[in-house]
Amino acid sequence: MSLKVLKFGGSSVANKTLLFKVANIIINQYLSGNDIVAVVSAQGKTTNELVKKSQEINEFASAREMDVLLSTGEQASVALLCMAVEKLGFKAISLLGWQIGFGTDSEHQNARIKRLTTKRIRKELKKNNIVIVAGFQGINDWEDITTLGRGGSDTSAVAISAAMNADACVIYTDVDGVYDMDPNKFPNAKKFSKISYDFMLDLTASGTKVLNHRAVEMAKKYSVEIKVLSTFTENEGTIVSGRVHK
Numbered sequence: 001m002s003l004k005v006l007k008f009g010g011s012s013v014a015n016k017t018l019l020f021k022v023a024n025i026i027i028n029q030y031l032s033g034n035d036i037v038a039v040v041s042a043q044g045k046t047t048n049e050l051v052k053k054s055q056e057i058n059e060f061a062s063a064r065e066m067d068v069l070l071s072t073g074e075q076a077s078v079a080l081l082c083m084a085v086e087k088l089g090f091k092a093i094s095l096l097g098w099q100i101g102f103g104t105d106s107e108h109q110n111a112r113i114k115r116l117t118t119k120r121i122r123k124e125l126k127k128n129n130i131v132i133v134a135g136f137q138g139i140n141d142w143e144d145i146t147t148l149g150r151g152g153s154d155t156s157a158v159a160i161s162a163a164m165n166a167d168a169c170v171i172y173t174d175v176d177g178v179y180d181m182d183p184n185k186f187p188n189a190k191k192f193s194k195i196s197y198d199f200m201l202d203l204t205a206s207g208t209k210v211l212n213h214r215a216v217e218m219a220k221k222y223s224v225e226i227k228v229l230s231t232f233t234e235n236e237g238t239i240v241s242g243r244v245h246k
Ligand code: ADP
Pocket: 008, 009, 010, 011, 012, 041, 151, 172, 173, 174, 175, 177, 178, 179, 180, 181, 182, 183, 184, 185, 203, 208, 209, 210, 211
């Protein structure tokens, strides 16, 4: 049995229809004989809306309280996705950062991952559950909730892939791969079928947000091959690995 880590970004789970679409993607891969750990972001623009809400209350809100607030976005989306999977007749369980020992430093809103215990995830997989993990969030040594910085769910997925020695780490998003320019802004942008960690790091360093910079750094460090695919099309995506030289 192989283990797949599948990450779904905010636009992939933005509403009811999409939650069921994602649930079906997960179930199909589960039925093909894979153990599935899905890592999920907050729905749509939820994180931005939570930031806006906080500013209406206190523009100097502490980073600690911002993390308590922003992490609720992912808490809601994992529960809803689990409910969708269960509605389709399959067993699923949601897990938050603290429940999987997703240990980070204390730099609230930009925390770095220090350790990760895979025991709970493995226990749930053994029970044939589809495991749905909240991205972006962790816990520090004082049991305070932390977040990894904007776009940090990618890093959660890569960290879990590395810790569990997953057979695949797939980042599902709203574009069908990594391009030389933002395909939403430049219709002539060219898609890469394969790209090296270093080239991808050059792109993320210059602001390309299709993957989070720290996620790519971590993928390179632990040799996690990332596949970027679209939630909305069947198109071939982009593989980010150490083996190609572009
Ligand atoms: P998610 O919510 O799935 O994490 P993001 O919004 O973080 O998705 O990243 C996907 C977006 O990245 C795309 O909608 C696209 O507009 C943007 N993007 C910017 N540069 C690129 C690029 N070079 N290749 C692909 N997508 C890019």
